[in-house]
Amino acid sequence: MVNIINLTAFSIFIFSPNVTEYVSYKEFIEKFGEEGFNLIRQAERNHTQNYSIKPEENSLIVVGDITQSMYKDILNHVINNDIKRIIITSPGGDIDAGISIGYLIYKHKLDIEIIDYCISSCANYLFTAAINKTIRDGAAVIWHGNTQQKDFREFDLCGRTVSSLDGLPIDDEEIAELSSPEGQHEWRTRQKREHDFYQLIGVNDYIARVGQEPKNYGDFTMPVKYMQQFGVTNIYAPKNYAEADYCESFNKLNPSIALSCISVSETHFEYENERKMFGERCAHDGTLIINKNSDDLPIRSR
Template sequence: MQFFKYIACAGLIWTAASAAQSATVETQVALQGKTLIYDGPLSAEVNTRAAELLKQSGQVDTLKINSRGGEIGLGMDLGNLVYDHQLNVEVGQYCFSSCANYVFPAGKVKYLNLRSQLGWHGGSLQKMQIESAEMEQIYNEYIGPIRAKEKAFFQKIKVQQASTIAGQAPQYDEFEHCVGWRYTREKMRSFGIDQVRYKQWLWLPKASFENKCIFTIR
């Protein structure tokens, strides 16, 4: 798939849209009662601030997130924070890329609102097409440690690492023009992503995000 020539918001190789958004959108984090609000692209500084807020308040039980994702390592860092504090995760409007890969599955209970968009589009195990030997060397230096970190992360939270790349299998080539994919609740459970609940008894996400299709794996 053309889209998957780019690593899933890995910071090393970004899609133009992801890079532009990260440059213009400032991530916000704040406490609202027992909920930690995280709004925007994943950020090392904001992850640190989120950890500080959790230390300050022993009452937090839920992370509510709106994020298009970010660098793979940052996603795992936030996922570890969620898992270690046994936080529930609630998706507000959307949770894409590294947010779906690492933050959502780490939640104790995972909540989806009626129109929440939850989308995957790859991880450290995905195949890459790299145009130059120099870039390939840089990529290999980056991806080796990240793959080891990703493997350890999924072993820790007891979720299958394959959940990050299942939508890139050949049987889904017809959806190469789509921005990514989602799983049904039953399919998520097959990967070990359990305790997924619907806030309004139903989950009815739109079939597209910003005029780009998202396909469903059942």
Template sequence: MKHVRVIALRRGAAAALAAGLLGLAGAAGADPAPKPRPPEIERARAEPAVVRVQGDTVYYTGNLSKASSAAFDAAVARVSRGQITRLVISSGGGDTVEGRHVGRWVRDMALVVEVDVICFSSCADYVFPAGRAPLIRANAFVGWHGNERQFDVLAARADVSVEDQLAAVVPADVSPGPRAAFVQEALRSIAVTRKDEAEFYGSLGLNDAFAVCGVGDVLERRPGCTGQQG
């Protein structure tokens, strides 16, 4: 389809992990009010997602999360293989585990995945490649900025351990105890999710190079991308 834009954005998911510690970091100055997003992008961030079955198509609009998975499971509970032929999705991404939950269902149902407006982050990592055929509508885009393995890539780039890489994303004013607890919990979580992700990609016959492309050295070799990490 024409006018397709497949992009790797600059934002690293390290910031997402650090965001969970903002409460521990103490009060901070308020950020300037963000610019309003286009309504179609706001719909792609809906929490929980809006999921419906119409004819031979499942329509999924919104975030990937536990609440969205509950809405998804309820909508497709009576759907059997062969009844549905495609998933039309518009999603800004979200939880990686829930992204693989939807991706596994798409894989098992052998659906065409059709992107309407946006499929970013966990949607691009796990739902988009899970279908038997991926389609991107005109003026829609698919965007990657890393996956479960990205902290290994970032640590290797910096020639540090993954533990040190994780510690570096914690706000500087977090005390040593909460900092160490965060790092250890993150290491345990990453070990589990990285294994789950590897098994998921293995079931699709894929490696994760396409998903981690936004944080690796390959990105830096592209014109204008020196110094970028996703």
């Protein structure tokens, strides 16, 4: 009998009454096959999003999942109080809500301070939008993609229904939703909204995907000097932030998070520039490859 005892952006699984083991989604599916996939999907459906917001002087202490309700609560506090800073721990959450909070942070010129972790939508939209950004010692800002990530493009452009990043298949219900005219319109609207957001704040959205393509590291962060190359500035972090020893210590304290500390080189930017310049085409297995040196007509990234 396999039981999932916790499921967030990362997975914690128990394999026997006395042993808890932390593995990735891909490793879990490889170990338990279809049963593992079904358990993950069931856990995702059963997950209850929750958060808390506590005002403290001119700050908001925010903990939990990013939701539309969180956005409305933060908006209410910012409008009615002299809020200067958001202090947050979050595993991420809803994309649209994250973008809305990002716009709010940018408009009101708020600072952000990260306790423990700021993952996914929190990293993509809240952290990048803040004026001054503080990462406390032992904490991490963690990216793992955005609306333009490769497996989303592969489904959209090639019809691939298994992620080339984590090996997870898309379930039938989600495929039907994403394939419907309404679902496609909603996704296009979300992609444009994200694009416009990054344009406004002056940040290159590749920051959320550089650890996925051309090589996938899973959940990743990077030293401050590399964040600055994407337009993310005014960052205050420990001197050794995102060095190998920092990630090692972080992962020991957070065993369910397999965080990779990556370096960013010119090779990464060359890849992204070529992808945009030459476009992409579908390989035989439905993965996208850059159309460079090919006579085939390109499929432009959207």
